[in-house]
Amino acid sequence: MGCVSGSIYSLPSAESLNFILTKIMRMRIMFMNRKDELALLKKLYRSGKKEVLILYGRRRVGKTELVKRFIKNKPAIYFLADRDGLKANVRGFIAIT
Numbered sequence: 001m002g003c004v005s006g007s008i009y010s011l012p013s014a015e016s017l018n019f020i021l022t023k024i025m026r027m028r029i030m031f032m033n034r035k036d037e038l039a040l041l042k043k044l045y046r047s048g049k050k051e052v053l054i055l056y057g058r059r060r061v062g063k064t065e066l067v068k069r070f071i072k073n074k075p076a077i078y079f080l081a082d083r084d085g086l087k088a089n090v091r092g093f094i095a096i097t
Contacts, residue, residue, distance in 0.1 A: 034066055041070045 044051040055063050064080070071078060077097060081089045 034062070037066055038070060041066075045070075045074070 041053070044053060055067060057063055067078065079093050079096060081092075
């Protein structure tokens with residue numbers, strides 16, 4: 001957060017701190033009230049079958065954070081498709097599997 005230059009330590013600017021705190025608060029807010037979604041993920045995970053989940057929705061509502069938190073410490077494949085097109089996404093998926 002700060003810079004170390006020789007023996008001088010400088011504190012981050014107020015603008016930097018505000019940015020960091022805003023990001024932390026946004027992350028906390030985005031992950032609130034996700035009990036239903038986590039219950040669904042848990043049900044799919046424990047089903048004993050191979051399951052595929054396609055998750056979509058508005059930007060900046062916490063979809064990625066939800067999935068990353070759920071798969072933490074679990075054997076899982078996480079792939080985030082992008083706008084490069086179907087062929088590029090298929091190649092990317094194959095590369096990680």
